[in-house]
Amino acid sequence: MSEITKTKNATLTTALAFHYQVLIGLDKCFSLEDGQSIWFERDGDVSLLSSSTAQSTQTEVKNYAAPLTDHHENLWKTLKNWLAPEFDHTQYGALVLHTTQVFGATTRLKEWNLVSAQKRLEILETIFAERTKAQLNAKEPSAIIKLQKEVMAADKLFLKNILGKVTLYTQADNGDELEKQILSKPIGIPKNNLKSYLYGLIGFVYAQATQQSWSIKYQEFVAKCEELTSLLCKKEFSFPVFHGFEASEQDVEQHNDRAFVQKINEIEHHEMIPEAVGNWLELQNSLFEQLDEYPLYKDKTINYQNQLVKKYKLAYSSAKLEATDPIKSSKLLYNKTIGEQPLNMGNDIPPLEYKNGLIHDAMDDEERDLKWKVDNE
Known part of the structure; x- marks a missing residue:
């Protein structure tokens, strides 16, 4: 990664x-x-x-x-x-x-x-x-x-x-201690899933903000806790929660020189860049946050990315055979690849943002030598 x-x-x-x-x-x-x-x-x-x-x-x-x-x-x-x-x-x-x-x-x-x-x-x-x-x-x-x-x-x-x-x-807990205190409240969620529970609740709180007000009602909070508990109480592997946020102008500017962004620019698909950067950032953040507690998540992610790359290479080869207009064909390939539903990972279907973040991450890996631009030569 x-x-x-x-x-x-x-x-x-x-x-x-x-x-x-x-x-x-x-x-x-x-x-x-x-x-x-x-x-x-x-x-x-x-x-x-x-x-x-x-x-x-x-x-x-x-x-x-x-x-x-x-x-x-x-x-x-x-x-x-x-x-x-x-x-x-x-x-x-x-x-x-x-x-x-x-x-x-x-x-x-x-x-x-x-x-x-x-x-x-x-x-x-x-x-x-x-x-x-x-x-x-x-x-x-x-x-x-x-x-x-x-x-x-x-x-x-x-x-x-x-x-x-x-x-x-006075002497209130700092942020780290406060997170530990919150993580001590759920019952029945395995230790490895507690961080996902916390991030799910934090994301829920931020999502309630509007331009008019920002409030959390009792019934809404209870319902979200029950949803996350139901999702994360199982002992087997669970994905972190992905929210699919779109990158800000500052995020796009900061990562504009990355290879995966340049490859989207190369096919003149500029309007797709904020979403692509957002998916890529969310993937990186999930790996960064979960790496110590989720070695299984990292291993599964590497294997899953390799499957996605194999599938993409086949799609790229087909696109080259059918290409008439390189830019148009490249954009169609991008749209089809990004819009496809994720491959199953065992009994789980990963989040779409996770799948797309992995594709952009693979595009960012120069050793893989992947690109969106379809050359019909």
Whole structure:
């Protein structure tokens, strides 16, 4: 199999932080009850909505390495957001700051969850009182001081109502630990299939997003868990889930120099490239993710690809005999090959995207000397 070249991406940190937020939401899905739902980016990061306000929770998810201290931006920025006019705190019985941070050694916030709303207000007032007049009246105060001034300028009764709902959930699991926690929940799924179960659920969560809203309802989540359990509880080999995503413009540009892309360009079948790159990437990702736990998957994949190549060589030979217009004949060969249903693999029929990813991977292997362009010479 060919390998993906790892490249640096300026948005990687942001993407990982957002994925961590999705994992938090997925984990909360397991605690849903009938009539409840998880929402992303509705009033903040993750919201659990119930017919009962007392059971509804809004959670801000933060992944920081530095400890949570009195003057760390995390709490103050979150409080500012919850105090904003557009945020209706009356919909929620609890407001949770979910952070990977540990409490700082000397912070006054350590007892936060154990004290009353009045005491929490007094803690904030004590912290704010440490600011000097020079700091508060500076022409360009620091970002944290701006946040603190906005929070402490709020109506005290309104602020106290907010503070009474706030819970600080510190030392939260990081992404890897969170995945382990999620993988401990399913029952009856063999160890080798747990990763596929996780990826199936993550894909399901992302697929629920629309331009209008992004929510996971209890009934939908239960149905997906039952579907994946039914699919993956069997002891024999199972394919990872393939979603058939189409590559972005950035993906296509990044892999434009690969041989399999150039061979599609050669037959002027440009509109097929995003799907081809997407299938190829999904195949590579499945091999990369599953290689340690799925040696059987790798072996089966190599053997299956060899079968596909033999079948393709026969189709290519026939196409050469029938060719009149090289470009037209080449496109017809491509369409027929990519559109064909996968060969059986034992008792299983592999995903179409898996089959096509293997064909593009074979085209990318220069030693195989395969191509789409039909030369009738």
